[in-house]
Amino acid sequence: GAVVSQHPSRVICKSGTSVKIECRSLDFQATTMFWYRQFPKQSLMLMATSNEGSKATYEQGVEKDKFLINHASLTLSTLTVTSAHPEDSSFYICSAAQPGRTTGELFFGEGSRLTVL
């Protein structure tokens, strides 16, 4: 079946540094991917929609200069957390839908846990 993979699964960084998280669709091409954020013991919140070949669409309240999204190919979207601070520590999860698939299933990556010291 379709698989979405994220890397890294865990990352620890110092405050002020930038961190890049990759989301790959392994056996299908995804023109659109989605980035979610999950704080401990909370639900998932959509951050942005990543569009291949064009700018990402950000949800209200999400700083586009803080969370840079690049979707340079049909199988890869990246989320870069710039000048990370402890409040950016969270679990980041991407998702994608396989085009043409009639089941409506959305596939989620394994998630990337960011800890900012």
Added chain:
Amino acid sequence: ELKVEQNPLFLSMQEGKNYTIYCNYSTTSDRLYWYRQDPGKSLESLFVLLSNGAVKQEGRLMASLDTKARLSTLHITAAVHDLSATYFCAVDQGGSEKLVFGKGTKLTVNP
């Protein structure tokens, strides 16, 4: 604005018992998802419900969708400890594949 409400948020039950988790949503949608999340892990897809009256079953879990009532249920039959996890329902915003999630139901099944 689409809102999704789940209840209960916490559920502690004995093995062998039955229970239902409810998911209400505020605007019309024909696509509802149920996911399972284990601690520290990502989401595992359980069910995708695409139409009014849809019912799907997998093992001890059964999900249904009533789009007129804007209600989905996840029924647990004869619970076992391995079902302990957090369960999320999520609703697609107008076919956009952008999901709005409920707050989740943390299920604990006690031996």
